[in-house]
Amino acid sequence: MHDFAQKLQQPSLWPKVLDYVQWQRSARAAAAAGQPAPDMPDLAPLSVNLDLTTACNYKCDHCIDWDILNSKEKHEDDQLRASIERMAARGLRSVILIGGGEPTLYPGFVPFVQFLKGLGLAVAVVSNGSRGDRLLQAAPFFTTGDWVRLSLDSGSNDVFRRMHNPSSATLTLDEICSWIPKIKAANPALQLGFSFVITWKGGSRGAVKIIENIHEMVMAAKRASDARFDYISFKPFLERQADGAEVMDPAKTESELQAVVARIQQNLADARAAVRPDFRVLASTNLRVLMAGTWRDYTTQPKVCHMQMLRQVLTPLGTFNCPAHRGVGKAMLGGKELWAVPAAAQHATAQILGGFDASHECREVTCLYNSTNWWLEEMVGSNAPLPQQAPANEQQDWFL
Numbered sequence: 001m002h003d004f005a006q007k008l009q010q011p012s013l014w015p016k017v018l019d020y021v022q023w024q025r026s027a028r029a030a031a032a033a034g035q036p037a038p039d040m041p042d043l044a045p046l047s048v049n050l051d052l053t054t055a056c057n058y059k060c061d062h063c064i065d066w067d068i069l070n071s072k073e074k075h076e077d078d079q080l081r082a083s084i085e086r087m088a089a090r091g092l093r094s095v096i097l098i099g100g101g102e103p104t105l106y107p108g109f110v111p112f113v114q115f116l117k118g119l120g121l122a123v124a125v126v127s128n129g130s131r132g133d134r135l136l137q138a139a140p141f142f143t144t145g146d147w148v149r150l151s152l153d154s155g156s157n158d159v160f161r162r163m164h165n166p167s168s169a170t171l172t173l174d175e176i177c178s179w180i181p182k183i184k185a186a187n188p189a190l191q192l193g194f195s196f197v198i199t200w201k202g203g204s205r206g207a208v209k210i211i212e213n214i215h216e217m218v219m220a221a222k223r224a225s226d227a228r229f230d231y232i233s234f235k236p237f238l239e240r241q242a243d244g245a246e247v248m249d250p251a252k253t254e255s256e257l258q259a260v261v262a263r264i265q266q267n268l269a270d271a272r273a274a275v276r277p278d279f280r281v282l283a284s285t286n287l288r289v290l291m292a293g294t295w296r297d298y299t300t301q302p303k304v305c306h307m308q309m310l311r312q313v314l315t316p317l318g319t320f321n322c323p324a325h326r327g328v329g330k331a332m333l334g335g336k337e338l339w340a341v342p343a344a345a346q347h348a349t350a351q352i353l354g355g356f357d358a359s360h361e362c363r364e365v366t367c368l369y370n371s372t373n374w375w376l377e378e379m380v381g382s383n384a385p386l387p388q389q390a391p392a393n394e395q396q397d398w399f400l
């Protein structure tokens with residue numbers, strides 16, 4: 001499980017969390033007394049998901065961001081850099097280059113990774129793997145704790161091509177995996193992950209039927225282990241509902257769910273038996289709660305989502321409050337380079353903290369930040385003195 005609350009209690013992050021909680025306490029006290037709200041302290045998110053581009057060279061049947069791909073909107077590189085610099089000066093510690101699009105297709109991908117590392121930020125990349133050459137060029141800039149995860153979702157070339165529909169007529173899973181030993185040799189500190197979204201019969205994206213891959217879980221784990229990845233991460237297929245929220249809806253196939261869960265559990269056990277001793281077979285938080293039957297517990301959110309302050313999503317289409325609402329109008333804080341003017345971005349963040357009712361808007365989302373939000377809500381709602389000393393040890397893990 002991700003323990004985001006634990007991460008927030010590290011000495012490197014705790015002072016910013018304290019500033020935020022203290023400000024929320026004063027804002028609520030002012031509201032109760034009928035007084036004007038105090039200004040937000042000079043904060044920025046501690047972590048961002050940054051979509052460098054909406055362009056993609058695949059047409060994945062299971063793509064969660066289908067509706068926002070290949071738009072005409074683009075980042076201006078110098079303005080984007082200025083925004084990130086201003087955020088870094090206010091507490092930003094990590095950037096996940098992800099999409100909404102394929103990050104390695106951004107024309108300045110490699111220099112942008114170098115720029116982020118020059119600011120001392122932790123950097124991660126989620127890629128479709130089609131541009132192994134660019135990942136190899138960027139590899140030397142990463143440092144310990146950084147990671148690159150490839151969304152591959154298959155064990156065979158055939159299922160890979162049918163699921164992802166790459167624009168290249170010749171690209172195969174074999175070719176993508178052939179880059180991994182080279183990238184690892186260029187930088188052994190960089191963690192390399194193989195991501196596998198599990199699909200089973202009955203899934204759909206609108207009218208598009210999803211190709212099943214559950215039978216390739218073990219094959220994929222063995223392939224990833226042989227190719228020198230560090231781990232494989234399995235997660236369940238998510239769908240966007242009509243209001244844009246990203247949800248897990250296993251109830252759709254409730255009658256078959258128990259059989260599907262049993263197959264997944266067996267495949268996980270078989271995968272663990274088929275790989276190198278130092279290779280990790282991971283189940284994502286969503287998958288764990290699906291298998292445990294507790295996923296609905298993660299759909300009850302507090303009214304205020306505090307994570308909107310601590311982690312935001314920057315895309316060419318605008319700045320959003322959460323990856324689960326990427327591209328959705330009511331979750332938009334402002335334009336793509338909102339943080340180029342920090343005071344305006346802080347004002348927009350204060351507004352969405354007050355106006356976005358997560359208890360309603362996220363009532364169907366299996367939220368990974370659920371327990372962290374409730375922990376923050378408890379601190380905000382309490383009068384107890386806050387520990388000035390960071391409660392946790394430093395792990396230098398700043399991805400949120």
Ligand code: SF4
Nearest residue numbers: 305322324358362367
């Ligand atoms: S409650 Fe969860 S899903 Fe909703 S905006 Fe916050 S982090 Fe995202």
